[in-house]
Amino acid sequence: MSVSTAAADRTAHCDTDTSGSLPVLGRDVTVPLVTGGEVTYAALDYAASAPALQRVWDDVAAYAPYYGSVHRGAGYLSQLSTDLFENARRTVAEFLDCRADDEVVFTRSTTDSLNLLAAALPADCQVFVFETEHHASLLPWQDARVTYLNAPRTPGEAVATLEKALAGRDPYGPALVCVTGASNVTGELWPVRELAAAAHAHGARIVLDAAQLAPHHPVSVQELDVDWVAFSGHKLYAPFGSGVLAGRFDWLREADPYLAGGGASKKVSRRTDGGVDVEWHESAARHEAGSPNVIGAYSIASACKALTEAGFDTLVAREQQLVGRVRQGLAEVPEVRVLSLFGDDAPRVGVISFVVEGWNSSHFAAALSAEYGIGVRDGLFCAHPLVRTLLGSDPQSQGECGAPEAAPGEKSLNAIRVSFGVGTPDEHVERFVAAVKELVANGASWNYRTENGRCVPAA
Numbered sequence: 001m002s003v004s005t006a007a008a009d010r011t012a013h014c015d016t017d018t019s020g021s022l023p024v025l026g027r028d029v030t031v032p033l034v035t036g037g038e039v040t041y042a043a044l045d046y047a048a049s050a051p052a053l054q055r056v057w058d059d060v061a062a063y064a065p066y067y068g069s070v071h072r073g074a075g076y077l078s079q080l081s082t083d084l085f086e087n088a089r090r091t092v093a094e095f096l097d098c099r100a101d102d103e104v105v106f107t108r109s110t111t112d113s114l115n116l117l118a119a120a121l122p123a124d125c126q127v128f129v130f131e132t133e134h135h136a137s138l139l140p141w142q143d144a145r146v147t148y149l150n151a152p153r154t155p156g157e158a159v160a161t162l163e164k165a166l167a168g169r170d171p172y173g174p175a176l177v178c179v180t181g182a183s184n185v186t187g188e189l190w191p192v193r194e195l196a197a198a199a200h201a202h203g204a205r206i207v208l209d210a211a212q213l214a215p216h217h218p219v220s221v222q223e224l225d226v227d228w229v230a231f232s233g234h235k236l237y238a239p240f241g242s243g244v245l246a247g248r249f250d251w252l253r254e255a256d257p258y259l260a261g262g263g264a265s266k267k268v269s270r271r272t273d274g275g276v277d278v279e280w281h282e283s284a285a286r287h288e289a290g291s292p293n294v295i296g297a298y299s300i301a302s303a304c305k306a307l308t309e310a311g312f313d314t315l316v317a318r319e320q321q322l323v324g325r326v327r328q329g330l331a332e333v334p335e336v337r338v339l340s341l342f343g344d345d346a347p348r349v350g351v352i353s354f355v356v357e358g359w360n361s362s363h364f365a366a367a368l369s370a371e372y373g374i375g376v377r378d379g380l381f382c383a384h385p386l387v388r389t390l391l392g393s394d395p396q397s398q399g400e401c402g403a404p405e406a407a408p409g410e411k412s413l414n415a416i417r418v419s420f421g422v423g424t425p426d427e428h429v430e431r432f433v434a435a436v437k438e439l440v441a442n443g444a445s446w447n448y449r450t451e452n453g454r455c456v457p458a459a
């Protein structure tokens, strides 16, 4: 059956607007300022969750009346929804430039994708992961023979560190390397192709955590020669609860289903001894038990199409201008220190973390929000070992937000992260740079206090 709904056939507009950004939801939302009045909200926390693309929202809205059960129903809308779900796999596979025999499994998120792969590791698999990873790629391997590699200070050192670790491994057993494409703390790009070559040279496989890379940069499984890629819809402008694990299927085919249940099972029968025999699917469905999130999958496919049709390279070029503007603005403030593992010249995406001398980062982030309508993030960004290394601190305790915890010369306990992407207008970045300068020069205009662990304006 071919899908021929308005949702599937429409060629929704995906043009950039005059500023070169792609239309996203929430552009006109205004928020109150503690100092009086309202401003349009400057969403500069894309690395946590990006706003939905207007195109994605429109596609989902157009499909919603046609919503039906996937893989189960005999009715027209069920068949249409099943087609949409399966077509979404093909769109994602194209977007990632997968190999012909790769499978796309829809999951809930990057965390879910990496936990699925961890659950599918062959027996005795050795895992190699840098301590700099986001917790989603650092922690799922605890039940395997995992080796944590020290933070490298250059891309070359990353490759050399991995080479050395792999050279010392049991050469006959299976092995997996897990690496991030772009850091969620520094935004810096990791040498994925070189790490993949090193992994393969030593008979290991590699999974790419593309949670921060895929929204900012084209990802080609074949060019990078990675075995798997994981990413989340909500960071790729499609916040409808789905993620992706794409790549080789042999380990996944051999593994027990991630969840046991309907959809993953092909045939179930009672045994004479009273037990139950199950024949599991040998395709992606094996790891997608339960009713699939068709809207989640469809929204990801819609985002993939929107980015491709808008010209991903053009979007990257514009984002790089914004990166340059923020970095230049921050460099003009001597009290600001930008966190970096690989140094100033490292290629990076629109994710920048920094600390401000004399300021508690939570206090600074709260003032950006309350006094300027700018949403950033403060903390350790679910990458505690990396941020501690970059800060040179041992942040077992959080400072009180009202009083600056880091006096001049002292180390900060946490950091501030600004992140942006295809929907970010120039004005948000300009407002952010101006606000940082003003706060550092004049201090906050309001008093703040800690409430439930958050820094908030005092009444």
Ligand SMILES: Cc1ncc(COP(=O)(O)O)c(C=O)c1O
Binding pocket: 047, 048, 109, 110, 111, 112, 134, 136, 137, 180, 182, 183, 184, 209, 211, 212, 232, 234, 382
């Ligand atoms: C690099 C990286 N990997 C993995 C994740 C986890 O993504 P999710 O929370 O969508 O599972 C994040 C989230 O911030 C991330 O930045």
